[in-house]
Amino acid sequence: MLNFAFDGITSFSTKPLRMSMLLGLICIIISIGLIIYTLIMKYAYPDLVISGWTSLFIAVIFFGGIQLFTIGVVGEYIGKVYRETKNRPLYIIREKIGFNDTEDKESVE
Numbered sequence: 001m002l003n004f005a006f007d008g009i010t011s012f013s014t015k016p017l018r019m020s021m022l023l024g025l026i027c028i029i030i031s032i033g034l035i036i037y038t039l040i041m042k043y044a045y046p047d048l049v050i051s052g053w054t055s056l057f058i059a060v061i062f063f064g065g066i067q068l069f070t071i072g073v074v075g076e077y078i079g080k081v082y083r084e085t086k087n088r089p090l091y092i093i094r095e096k097i098g099f100n101d102t103e104d105k106e107s108v109e
Helices: 002-012 015-044 053-085 101-108
Strands: none
């Protein structure tokens, strides 16, 4: 049943792709904030900063965020292309009022 639910969520919605884009953007913003914080701490308190570990941690978060954001953008694009290829109408007409049936038949023939 979980597999069925997962297929239902991913087949009919682009929300997971938008969530990944948002999560990637949040990771990028957090990593930029950590870069600024690390630089301030390095120059204000040079004895407290552990060299190497901080830059590696920030780089992993930054590039992970960029990857998530890029996958979200590409996924959004693919989702929109998929939606267009279904050829579904924008709306469904239940009833036509005020049209002459003979005009419709003549234009088809």
